[in-house]
Amino acid sequence: MSTVQRTWKVNGKPVRVRAPAGRRLLDVLREDLGLIGSKESCGEGECGACTVIVDDEPVVSCILPVGQLADGTDILTIEGIEKKRIGRLIQAAFIECGAVQCGFCIPGMVVSSYALLAKNPKPSAKAIREGLSGNLCRCTGYTKILAAVKLAASRIPAAKRK
């Protein structure tokens, strides 16, 4: 075992972490930092429930060893997305569309939606499907979830679009 000390920016705030280098980011977020919005479902990088954004890219935190996240890494979780303008648009659209059943996959769905819309505020239907293709929902279909992302995108002010 080797222990690392890192200083990251988590949801915009500096956070100092001390943990075994091979500890999973998901465990540091949930157990050490109390950010329990990110969920563990499959635990093997397949389902996307634990998705967070690291330096602008969506990643699955259940298979990411924290030692590999250098000082200064920028981490955005579902808790931070709620405070972002596009994040609130996504949240409202998911509620309006009823894009949720049991809800366990939804934090990951919202994080992936945010990662997509932050880069591409006017995505095609195909881009939305691709953007969410790493997030699995086992309750139901994806129709309402995809509709919610489309609705959120339509409400992003034109100035923010390409």
Place this chain on the structure above:
Amino acid sequence: MKITETIDIRFPKTLAEAVRLQASEKTRGKLLAGGTDLMVQWAAGVPIPKRAVSVWNLPELCAIEVFPDRIEIGAGVTHAFLRDAVQIHRHVPALIAAAATVGAKQIQARGTLGGNAANASPAGDTAPALLVTGGSVLLASVSGTREVPLAEFWTGYRQIAARADEIILAFRLPKKGKAQERFRKIGTRQAQAISKVMAASRILVEKGTIRSAAIALGSIAPTPVRLAEVEAFLAGKKLSPKLIDEAEKLAQATVQPIADIRSTAEYRRWASGRLVRDALENL
């Protein structure tokens, strides 16, 4: 405590430091790139190493260089980076297409080209596309860099030609030039699926005649394979519907497919021929 927390992970800052660690059995560790395969395997009960050496973000491994005849892609380049690096797409389009089918966005952001090659799964998405370039792998150690043809790199099921003290540095890939490339992956679903069969091809046609053909399949044998018989059959022939029929049949007759949890040998044999047809029909 989760099992991966017990591993002693080293974080060299440079390639020189990393190859020095790998040079001695006392400091050598399992090389860890984005962790998208290893972290899953370790959690699932594959014996964990005492030590690991992280090559994630090692600067020497993250470069892409374009030369007049070839492109060199660092082993640490992620699938997401390849997918988004539009300026290189025309040189190795099958590889780019393959990188864009690895897992989904989250895995593409962490998985690396070198990691995919080193993991040496028969179903590694980028391997067939690398093979059809006819390129090579650069391996680094304290004694310098050596070049191994990709055709000799995957030596058996999950076996590669790199020595224990070597680190995959980069892939040296001839540009496709006027040839045409194609990549097709057949899985159970479009994303987050491990393939049943996949094919990459690089074929040069001039005035209706096939000048050269490189066709590789993945997920069909213990290693990714080139279809040498089919390639030799096609070279120098006029492209025609009859030729495509014959190439499809030859592929089906010559592949030696495996059967496993993802598919049967019969299906893989049939699909191999159809993928060869698909490559030729789209020229």
